[in-house]
Amino acid sequence: MKETFELRSDTFTLPSEGMRKAMYEAKVGDDVYHEDPTVKALEEMAAEMLGKKHAVFVSSGSMGNLIGLFVNCGRGNEVLCASNSHIIHHEIGSIATIAQCVPIEIDAPNGILTPVLLEGHVKMRGVYDMTATAMVEVENTIGGFPYTVSNLKGIRRFADANGLKIHMDGARLFNAALAEDVKVSDFAELADDVTFCLSKGLGAPVGSILASDSDEFEYCARRTRKMLGGGMRQSGFLAAAGIYALEHNIDRLADDHANAKTIAKALASTSWADIDPDQVRSNIIMFNARGLSNSSLCGQLNEQGILCLTDGGMVRLVTSLNLKNEQVPKVVRIIESFKPVSD
Numbered sequence: 001m002k003e004t005f006e007l008r009s010d011t012f013t014l015p016s017e018g019m020r021k022a023m024y025e026a027k028v029g030d031d032v033y034h035e036d037p038t039v040k041a042l043e044e045m046a047a048e049m050l051g052k053k054h055a056v057f058v059s060s061g062s063m064g065n066l067i068g069l070f071v072n073c074g075r076g077n078e079v080l081c082a083s084n085s086h087i088i089h090h091e092i093g094s095i096a097t098i099a100q101c102v103p104i105e106i107d108a109p110n111g112i113l114t115p116v117l118l119e120g121h122v123k124m125r126g127v128y129d130m131t132a133t134a135m136v137e138v139e140n141t142i143g144g145f146p147y148t149v150s151n152l153k154g155i156r157r158f159a160d161a162n163g164l165k166i167h168m169d170g171a172r173l174f175n176a177a178l179a180e181d182v183k184v185s186d187f188a189e190l191a192d193d194v195t196f197c198l199s200k201g202l203g204a205p206v207g208s209i210l211a212s213d214s215d216e217f218e219y220c221a222r223r224t225r226k227m228l229g230g231g232m233r234q235s236g237f238l239a240a241a242g243i244y245a246l247e248h249n250i251d252r253l254a255d256d257h258a259n260a261k262t263i264a265k266a267l268a269s270t271s272w273a274d275i276d277p278d279q280v281r282s283n284i285i286m287f288n289a290r291g292l293s294n295s296s297l298c299g300q301l302n303e304q305g306i307l308c309l310t311d312g313g314m315v316r317l318v319t320s321l322n323l324k325n326e327q328v329p330k331v332v333r334i335i336e337s338f339k340p341v342s343d
């Protein structure tokens with residue numbers, strides 16, 4: 001059988017033997033009563049890493065985003081976000097249907113907002129015939145691009161000057177920190193609430209963290225999680241995987257970034273991929289096809305065993321635990337010798 005290389009997403013990672021053992025051995029309790037010792041341990045560990053007072057274990061990145069918007073933006077208020085953001089395109093409209101917030105899409109190069117791009121989009125409270133702006137949402141990384149801390153500091157100053165909260169969708173926050181050579185807490189301190197996913201590059205099967213310094217936010221987040229059906233009982237089995245991920249799988253993200261760069265360089269050497277490898281900053285490679293459509297190229301790469309997707313119309317490859325270092329030269333060889341059939 002032909003070897004396949006799983007590059008569709010880092011969400012396809014499977015728990016390792018060690019992680020499964022940690023799950024099997026987890027001590028558990030009823031987390032809705034906040035009595036699961038393993039969930040509590042994960043939440044404490046995550047809060048400490050992020051430099052936040054509270055962390056809440058939630059079932060998914062989407063739920064973390066939804067609770068953040070629900071609690072910190074509020075019904076009928078506007079949230080400023082990049083037009084390619086996950087909360088707009090990939091969360092089945094929960095931003096509007098459940099959190100009842102109004103997304104204001106801002107076109108931003110690579111999805112990275114700046115104070116200059118936000119300028120002019122804020123509608124003040126107290127004007128009775130206008131929706132009020134309450135929040136800026138930043139996704140870090142977005143399409144593989146990290147925010148710089150200095151840009152986020154500017155966004156923080158902008159938000160403070162305009163009375164706005166900042167929600168950070170840090171699904172891949174550890175990738176962003178690695179790309180920018182900073183600590184996750186350097187990003188987290190600039191957001192009112194911040195998420196990260198355990199179930200992507202960190203390799204856990206389920207779960208995300210939602211963190212904040214505010215006691216009121218934590219209280220509302222736990223109640224909203226229950227309201228949404230996300231109160232889990234003996235979820236320590238899942239939290240154990242999260243603890244294992246934080247203990248074992250952060251440092252190895254450097255391999256994913258290096259592998260993405262190697263693959264991007266191989267793509268750049270072909271006639272059919274329009275890509276600048278310098279633009280690949282973490283574990284996500286996005287590019288356009290030359291001489292054929294992106295969907296056709298994606299289908300043909302899949303036939304070659306390179307499993308990929310189109311995202312936002314572009315071809316996307318994502319490196320993760322699913323691609324072993326020794327498989328990278330094989331992927332490079334396939335790319336270098338591949339001649340796609342034009343549309």
Ligand SMILES: Cc1ncc(COP(=O)(O)O)c(C=O)c1O
Pocket residue numbers: 011059060061062063065086139141142169171172197199208
């Ligand atoms: C940037 C971003 N935010 C949020 C999510 C949602 O995470 P989940 O799939 O756990 O709901 C994803 C998932 O791919 C993501 O890429």
